[in-house]
Amino acid sequence: MIAGEVRAPIVPVDNVRIDRRHAHSIALAAFFRTMKEERGRIWRKAGEFFLPDDTTGETAAHIVRDWLTPVPDSVAASIRRVLPASVQDEIDVESGAWVGELDRLLRAAGQILEQDVTAYSERRDQAVAARKYRLADMYEKVIRNLTHRDLLGVLANRNVLPKYGFPVDTVELRIPQDSGTVSGQLELTRDLSAAVHEYAPGAEIVAGGQLWASAGVYRLPDRELVSRHYTVCDTCGRYREATGPVDPTCTACGTPSTSAPRRYVEPVYGFVAARGPQRSVGQTPPRRSWYGDVHMSTDTADVHEGTTVFASGHTTAWSAGARGEMVVVSEGPGGAGYEICDWCGWGRPHARAGSRGTGHPHLLKDIQCTGPMRVVSLAHRYQTDFLQVHLDLLTALSATQETLRSGLYALLEGAATHLEISRDDIDGTVHTGTDGMPSLLLFDTTPGGAGNATRIGEHLAPVVEAAHARVGGCECGPESSCYACLRTFRNERFHELLSRGEAVVLLDALAGRSIG
Incomplete structure (x- = not known):
């Protein structure tokens, strides 16, 4: 653990997703300071900031937008001093266009809080009308908990401000505040890709200490979730998507699809847990499904090419870029998708739907909802750094999915070992290009990228050697795999495909070694 040389930490400073939030922090710090000095106003709690003022009817979010139009010179100067020039150009610091994204995020956070407060206020009033005063008092306490949350903590969790560490695209599993004594103490956030x-x-x-089940996707009444149609070719694996209908004929291999295109939605406002008493944790593990995959949707980066020469004299070509658009798709148990209500967001796995009734429980209210149910997948789109390892023609034509997937995850394990990268910070997939040929696609799981994928390309030869040592030194059978060599929770869908022996075949092909 302490032997050898410790690698110096690497801190990339040109991650647009993170840098934009630093611009937000500079602007909001100046705003809060000015409001205190000039107007004597201080906002410490979420309710004070996001809910309309009783006298003026305006929210602090509206004041922020007005105060930043135009952007004060001192704020613009501070942002230019802190952010790299490339990021300044991308978020358009010069014209002040970056303020629009800050305003959008603040308004969305305010709408979420306002909807929650309204829902619990309705339950409180219903309890009072029914003379259930103890229940009404509990709902009043829930409202107080929601409105008295620390403002800076809410802004960080709503992706307005930077927070300590990664990930940066977070959503919350919202625990109903009337679901027990611990519910008000829980704040469950995750990277949206997970x-x-x-x-x-x-x-x-x-x-x-309790088991919570997700009951659906959180929706805002006047905002539709972003959705797209997509398809994966049954023959070559080429991924395609569009805002409208997708052509069923593959553009890479020309094969007509045997299955209908699917549709996904992006649950950017988070999820809601089921209401009522939760069962205690027992011997049975929590139920979850990692059935899905990651695809590269579009390549919007300035790709640079590279070639690695191995000790054998064999060369392997690769290309790397900074803004590949990745799509993490969750297709539910068995790949059947999820039934999601278009009105309230209540949902269930389509594979376990059973017979359809005339309605379902409303996700946020004590009523039945009769909204239409639509079968969809869930997805998260983000741009990040990527590395595409190109295979020679013979390997590309002869490699099976077992060989490609096994070699891919061996490379990721080798990169984590040799470059001292957390395995959770990198991932990969088998990518089919427009020519129908497969390649190995490695990418950073951090939205905006952290430079890891590019470093893997620059050190591909020792990474391949480390991967070879990883799969060669495991004690499981060569025809299989385990969590000590190739398996992780993220690649659960492909566990039955992964084989140490097939990984060695691909690694030898990359390095130009004869198989023996």
């Missing part, structure tokens, strides 16, 4: 699996309808998670 949340589409772990917080999906029907999934379970342990928190506060």
Whole structure:
């Protein structure tokens, strides 16, 4: 653990997703300071900031937008001093266009709080009308908990301000505040790329000594969730998506699809846990499904090419970029998708739907909802750094999915070992190009990228050697795999495909070694 040389930490400073939030922090710090000095106004709690003022009817979010139009010179100068020039150009510091994204995030956070307060206020009033005063008092305490949350903590969790460490695209599994004594103490947030699996309808998670089940996707009344149609070719694996209908014929291999295109939604406002008493944690593990995959949707980066020469003299070509658009897709148990209500967001796995009734419980209210149910997948889109390892023609034509997947995850394990990268910070997939040929796609799981994928390309030869040592030194059978060599929770869908022996075949092909 302490032997050898410790690698110096690497801190990339040109991550647009993170840098934008630093710009927000500079602007809000100046705003809060000015409001205190000039107007004597201080906001410490979420309710004070996001809910309309009793006298003026305006919210602090509206005041922020007005104060930043135009952006004060001191704020613009501070942002230019802190952010890299490339990021300044991308978020358009010069014209002040970055303020629009800050305003959008603040308004969305305010709408979420306002909807929650309204829902619990209605329950409180109903309890009073029914003379259930103890229940009404509990709902009043819930409202107080929601409105008295620390403002800076809420802004960080709503992706307005930077927070300590990664991930940066977070959503919350919202625990109903009337679901027991521990519910008010829980704040469950996840990176959205993991949340589409772990917080999906029907999934379970342990928190506060209890087992919580997700009941659906949180929606705002006047905002539709972003959705797209997508398809994966049954023959070559090429991923395609569009805002409208997708052509069923593959653009890479020309094969007509045998299955209908699917549709996904992005649950950017988070998820809601089921209401009522939760069962205690027992011997049975929480129910969840990691059935899905990661795809590269579009390549919007300036790709630079590279070639690695191995000791054998064999060369392997690769290309790397900074803004590949990745799509994490969760397709539910068995790949059947999820039934999600278009009105309230209540949902369930389609594979366990059973017979359809005339309605379902409303996700936020004590009523039945009759909204239409739509079968969809859940997805998260983000841009990040990527590395595409190109295979020679013979290997590309002869490699099976077992060989490609096994070699891919061996490379990721080798990169984590040799470059001292957390395995959770990198991931990969088998990518089919427009020519129908497969390649190995490695990418950073951090939205905006952290430079890890590019470093893997620059050190591909020792990474391959480390991967070879990883799969060669495991004690499981060569025809199989285990969590000590190739398996992780993220690649659960492909566990039956992964083989140490097939990984060696691909690694030898990359390095130009004869198989023996």
